[in-house]
Amino acid sequence: MFGKQSDSSTIVLDNILLEKKIWAVAGGKGGTGKTMVTTNLGVGLAILGYKVILIDGDLGGADLHLSFGMPVPKRNLNDFLSGRLASLNDVLLPTHSANLSLICGGSELIGLANLPHQRKEKLKRHINQLDADFILVDLGAGTAYNTLDFFVISNEGVIVCNPEPQAKIDAYAFVKNAVYRLLLQAFGRNTALKDLIINFGNNAQRALKIRDLLGIISNKMPEYNDKAHNIIQTFRPKLIMNKVRKKSQLEDADRFVYLVREYLSVEMDYLGHIEYDERVVDACEKMRPYLLDQPTAKVSLSVYNILFNMGIRDLQLRYDKKTYKKMSQGVKLESKTWKENAP
Amino acid sequence: MMFAGWLRQKLINPIACRLSSAQQPSVPDTAFSVTQTLKAPKSILIVSDSRAGALFLAASQFWAIRNCYPNAHICLLARNDREFIAREIPFVNQVIIYHDFLLPFGTQMRETVKQLQTQPFDLAFCFSSEPNFCPAYLCFKSGARIRIGFQREDLPFFNVRIVPRTEEYYEEQRLSLLLHTLGIPQVKERVSWSVSKESAQKIQQRFLVGRKTSETFVALDVSSSNGERPSAKQFLEIAQATAKNVRLLVFFNFPERKIAHHIREHLGQQVLIFETDDLPKIVALLETCHHLIACNSDLFHLGVSMGLSVKGIFSAADIPKWAPSQSSKNVEIFDVEQLKTWIHQHLNHADHTAKTAS
Numbered sequence: 001m002f003g004k005q006s007d008s009s010t011i012v013l014d015n016i017l018l019e020k021k022i023w024a025v026a027g028g029k030g031g032t033g034k035t036m037v038t039t040n041l042g043v044g045l046a047i048l049g050y051k052v053i054l055i056d057g058d059l060g061g062a063d064l065h066l067s068f069g070m071p072v073p074k075r076n077l078n079d080f081l082s083g084r085l086a087s088l089n090d091v092l093l094p095t096h097s098a099n100l101s102l103i104c105g106g107s108e109l110i111g112l113a114n115l116p117h118q119r120k121e122k123l124k125r126h127i128n129q130l131d132a133d134f135i136l137v138d139l140g141a142g143t144a145y146n147t148l149d150f151f152v153i154s155n156e157g158v159i160v161c162n163p164e165p166q167a168k169i170d171a172y173a174f175v176k177n178a179v180y181r182l183l184l185q186a187f188g189r190n191t192a193l194k195d196l197i198i199n200f201g202n203n204a205q206r207a208l209k210i211r212d213l214l215g216i217i218s219n220k221m222p223e224y225n226d227k228a229h230n231i232i233q234t235f236r237p238k239l240i241m242n243k244v245r246k247k248s249q250l251e252d253a254d255r256f257v258y259l260v261r262e263y264l265s266v267e268m269d270y271l272g273h274i275e276y277d278e279r280v281v282d283a284c285e286k287m288r289p290y291l292l293d294q295p296t297a298k299v300s301l302s303v304y305n306i307l308f309n310m311g312i313r314d315l316q317l318r319y320d321k322k323t324y325k326k327m328s329q330g331v332k333l334e335s336k337t338w339k340e341n342a343p
Numbered sequence: 344m345m346f347a348g349w350l351r352q353k354l355i356n357p358i359a360c361r362l363s364s365a366q367q368p369s370v371p372d373t374a375f376s377v378t379q380t381l382k383a384p385k386s387i388l389i390v391s392d393s394r395a396g397a398l399f400l401a402a403s404q405f406w407a408i409r410n411c412y413p414n415a416h417i418c419l420l421a422r423n424d425r426e427f428i429a430r431e432i433p434f435v436n437q438v439i440i441y442h443d444f445l446l447p448f449g450t451q452m453r454e455t456v457k458q459l460q461t462q463p464f465d466l467a468f469c470f471s472s473e474p475n476f477c478p479a480y481l482c483f484k485s486g487a488r489i490r491i492g493f494q495r496e497d498l499p500f501f502n503v504r505i506v507p508r509t510e511e512y513y514e515e516q517r518l519s520l521l522l523h524t525l526g527i528p529q530v531k532e533r534v535s536w537s538v539s540k541e542s543a544q545k546i547q548q549r550f551l552v553g554r555k556t557s558e559t560f561v562a563l564d565v566s567s568s569n570g571e572r573p574s575a576k577q578f579l580e581i582a583q584a585t586a587k588n589v590r591l592l593v594f595f596n597f598p599e600r601k602i603a604h605h606i607r608e609h610l611g612q613q614v615l616i617f618e619t620d621d622l623p624k625i626v627a628l629l630e631t632c633h634h635l636i637a638c639n640s641d642l643f644h645l646g647v648s649m650g651l652s653v654k655g656i657f658s659a660a661d662i663p664k665w666a667p668s669q670s671s672k673n674v675e676i677f678d679v680e681q682l683k684t685w686i687h688q689h690l691n692h693a694d695h696t697a698k699t700a701s
Contacts, residue, residue, distance in 0.1 A: 009406070009532035013431055013623040016542040018549055049616075051552055098553035098612060131548055316607070316616055317600040 022127065022135045022154035024057070027161060028170030030141035033242040034160045036280060036290070038138040039067040040303045041158075043289045046099035048307065049315030050133035053092065055103040057150050058140035059115060062105025068095050069287040070104070078106030080126070081119055088126035096292075101132075115146050124153055141170075143177040152182050157237045158271075161256070163249035168256055175237060179210060179264050182231050193221055210265040232265050240306060241273040249273075272306040275299050301327065356497045359446050359476045380489055381525065384465035386416045389435065390482045390492075392471040392518075393422035393443070395568050396644030396665070398429060400515045401470050402534040404522055408468065409434035411527045418462070420481060424596070428641065431622045443477055459485040467491065469501065470518055491521065511663040535648050538627045546627035551615065559589040561690065562629055562646075564637035565603055566596035566619050569665060571658035572638040575602045577679050581636065582606045584686045586613045592628055594619050594642055634690075636682065639665045647674055656682055 025038045042054045056064035065073045073093060079085040092101040139147050151157045161171040180201050187193040200213045218225040241253045253270050260268045277299040283290035291300045308321040319327050391398055418437040421429035429438045441455040467487035471478035482490050483500035492501035505524050507517055519529055565578050585591055593616045595603035603616045619625055629651060636654045637643035639661055646653040647667055655676045657666055666676050
């Protein structure tokens with residue numbers, strides 16, 4: 001513990017630990033509510049006292065700015081990717097709350113969705129340099145490499161799924177592709193191992209399990225066994241079931257988590273569900289996050305429940321996991337402040 | 344607050360002492376040389392006072408102990424709500440945290456005692472003189488050969504008792520008496536606190552969101568304090584008067600969180616509120632502030648040691664014991680009404696002058 005003190009009588013405190021978490025929100029299928037969930041998770045975190053940056057990572061189909069009443073954002077990712085702005089910090093746009101900033105996506109450049117490797121790496125590097133408690137990246141639908149690469153940028157990706165079978169199949173395919181992408185990123189330089197992973201993945205004859213692949217790696221190339229196991233173990237995506245209409249649909253979430261564990265050897269954390277509510281559509285039309293437009297609605301409380309399930313605590317010590325239902329009054333006040341301070 | 348102290352001293356402590364007298368301390372029966380133990384102890388326990396500000400006031404004494412015994416293993420025992428301060432004190436090798444208890448029972452207390460008894464302490468300094476029974480009792484249960492503390496009729500746990508002067512005097516001087524009596528040399532300078540420039544920048548960038556370079560910051564501490572303190576309404580009045588022209592940083596702890604929320608609800612985004620749970624963060628934020636307004640709290644004593652411009656809100660009875668001497672140029676002590684007048688004259692007026700000049 002010595003060494004903290006400088007030569008004089010002043011104790012210099014140096015053990016500063018400013019945590020930063022990056023959550024990438026994806027889902028596989030389009031229309032599952034990824035953007036609305038990202039928006040409202042971000043607003044919820046800002047209300048709980050965290051500094052948050054929302055990034056529209058839906059390259060080519062950006063619309064996150066619409067949730068904040070910005071039809072045409074002043075600057076967007078294009079300005080950064082094309083080199084007009086040097087830093088991602090310069091792209092930041094203020095919102096109603098000082099705690100929440102926005103990086104809007106751009107869609108005016110043709111082929112932006114197919115970002116070249118170098119630009120993608122630059123973007124990833126700059127995302128890692130941003131300063132905030134939470135950085136939330138809203139990703140587009142599908143399993144394109146760009147989407148997968150942003151999803152695995154942190155090990156805390158969030159999958160937004162709907163109860164419909166189509167959405168669940170797409171979400172499963174997304175997690176599966178993310179697992180293979182992680183393995184290929186780690187072992188891509190080893191041609192033999194890369195071929196082994198690709199061949200195993202392409203073998204559609206039977207339902208293959210990732211643990212079988214790990215077994216093969218362990219037998220054929222034992223020196224990579226630990227690393228491969230470690231990659232799978234540390235990958236812990238989270239699941240949110242959105243637009244839930246019936247109680248029975250909640251059981252599907254548990255089944256989904258079980259399937260992912262069984263076939264992909266990935267431990268998935270189920271964070272909770274958000275009910276289907278017509279008022280969400282109303283909030284969309286008003287271009288406002290439903291957390292502020294409908295603070296007392298069940299759908300808004302579900303967002304706080306999810307945040308508390310993620311281990312987030314209220315920095316202002318007003319609410320906790322047990323009292324989150326009382327939040328509506330506090331959020332009403334916050335909502336009023338946000339209206340008064342509109343950008 | 345005073346009643347709780349009286350109740351503890353007159354009723355609970357005698358019961359706790361009677362209950363604890365049946366339990367023998369694990370002090371070895373073998374003879375030992377007091378002179379030799381005092382001269383070169385291998386292991387030292389420091390039991391801190393758990394009242395607000397006590398760790399900052401005692402930091403210089405901890406430094407003196409470290410200077411006197413550079414090779415000894417020093418362990419600091421601190422209460423759980425002061426952990427964020429205790430962990431940052433560089434003069435000790437180890438910190439043990441305890442949870443308060445009324446009577447000498449319970450799992451948490453047994454755990455702490457077990458932790459203390461894993462190492463044989465040669466020397467224990469108990470800096471506490473509060474009504475609370477726990478620090479002195481834990482000092483006794485540590486099994487230290489020589490246990491030095493302040494003389495108190497209700498707590499018979501020390502084998503070396505220092506008798507303080509009867510009149511009220513500054514707490515820091517009282518603490519220094521413990522070491523002075525034993526001939527441990529005092530340090531000449533008072534311990535101060537700071538953060539490195541880089542860390543300060545990081546913290547300010549993260550927490551002072553929406554900060555403008557021309558902005559003036561004033562800190563208001565509403566967290567728990569010793570003695571009399573303003574009511575929630577008075578705190579709000581102080582905040583309202585202060586936040587007219589400056590940005591207000593309100594510091595709070597869990598028991599006083601409602602006061603901070605109340606201020607925030609009334610004054611909106613002009614106010615930033617921070618929990619006092621991270622010392623580097625507090626120090627970095629205080630460094631940006633032009634003034635600190637506080638009661639007799641942790642932040643008051645931290646601000647004094649940092650040499651900040653501190654405006655203390657003290658009752659007349661608390662001034663001799665807790666307010667630093669008049670020689671401290673940066674510290675001014677007020678009651679609530681005097682403070683409001685000062686805010687009106689200095690903060691609002693100064694800002695008004697600056698605006699006119701610009």
